[in-house]
Amino acid sequence: MLRLLPPEAAHKATIRALAWGMGPMDRIADDPVLATSVWGLNFRNPVGLSAGFDKGAEVPDAMMAAGFGFAEAGTVTPLPQPGNPKPRMFRLPADNAAINRLGFNGNGLSPFVWKISRRKPGLGPFGANVGKNKVTEDGAADYEIGIEAVAPYADYLVTNISSPNTPGLRAMQGREILADLVDRVLKARARAVPEESERPPLIVKIAPDLDDAERADIAAVIMDSDVDGLTVANTTVKRPDDMTDPQTHQDGGLSGAPLFPFALEIVRDMYRRTEGKLPIIGCGGVASGADAYAMIRAGASLVQLYTALVFHGPALIPRIKRDLTQLLKNDGFVCVSDAVGADHG
Ligand SMILES: Cc1cc2nc3c(=O)[nH]c(=O)nc-3n(C[C@H](O)[C@H](O)[C@H](O)COP(=O)(O)O)c2cc1C
DSSP: OGGGOOOOHHHHHHHHHTTTOOOOOOOOOOOOOEEEEEEEEEEEESSEEOOOTTTTTSOHHHHHHHOOSEEEEEEEEOOOOOHHHHHHHHEEEGGTTEEOOOOOOOOHHHHHHHHHEEEOOSSEEEEEEOOTTTTOHHHHHHHHHHHHHHGGGSSEEEEEEOTTSSSSSGGGGGHHHHHHHHHHHHHHHHOOOSSSGOOOOOOOEEEEEOOHHHHHHHHHHHHHHOOEEEEEEEEEEEOOOOOTTTTTTTOEEEEEEGGHHHHHHHHHHHHHHHTTOOOOOEEOOOOOOOHHHHHHTTOEEEEEESHHHHHHOTTHHHHHHHHHHHHHTTTOOOOOOHTTGGGGG
């Protein structure tokens, strides 16, 4: 029924229903083979909700009750901003894909921090994903403000420098600018949480559209810093030739099935470049247990999804977990972490 509504209206109705406690419940206990520990955090399963679904941190616990092992809220910007003109979100059913050019619409940090500061410990780890306002010149300053505000209340932190819908944002993935950003954001985290052992891990979310030199620069900066992990990847500006949906021409970031091969390839590549030393959250087009398993074997310690939910609904979450459990067991793995990077030998 939700798909009869325009995408943004359907999304609003979904968030409202979840916030009112009308969300689905996954009552089947996760198989112990799915349990995993990353950054000292315990996950009952490695399948999480990616950023963008819950930009205002309104429903992370409802999504974990629906079966996700962890949930990420945001991207949140320091100040409220309207985002791009509507329409700016498109379903591409012929390709099991979506295109969005939302542009970090949202109510800003104040209500976000208020909500997360009142959360009780939930069913799994909670991540806070921060970005910059469109008009801010010194982008790194916005990330410092965001990280300092959310760090006391989140289990992990994400600096999103890979949305294609904020002018100049992806340029922050360049070597010098990234090194400066990482340095400033790590200091902001330390100011917010002085006790080192209590600091939430800091993760950098990257784009799937990076060339060889850009990937090498990111790996070098991250490996040379105290950054704890990478999320690979955000939406793509590519439009693969075999897409057939009439909305394929829309500007913005493409997500869902056509993104999967690119995301998988860059997960594999970044795992190799970081020598398997840095946990990776694999994201992009995951829609089945087989997709999640492929991401894990390529080097992802955890996986995330969003777009597949639009087409398959929340029943997809238990299905992915059931199939992933079977695939792990078929190959003789006793836990997820044993399978991470298995393709690399
Ligand atoms: C409507 C929409 C909004 C999104 N907003 C954000 C965002 O605010 N921050 C972010 O880091 N990623 C955002 N993303 C990207 C997703 O988190 C994810 O990286 C991407 O969609 C690939 O995963 P998927 O194919 O499973 O959707 C958004 C994606 C969609 C479809």
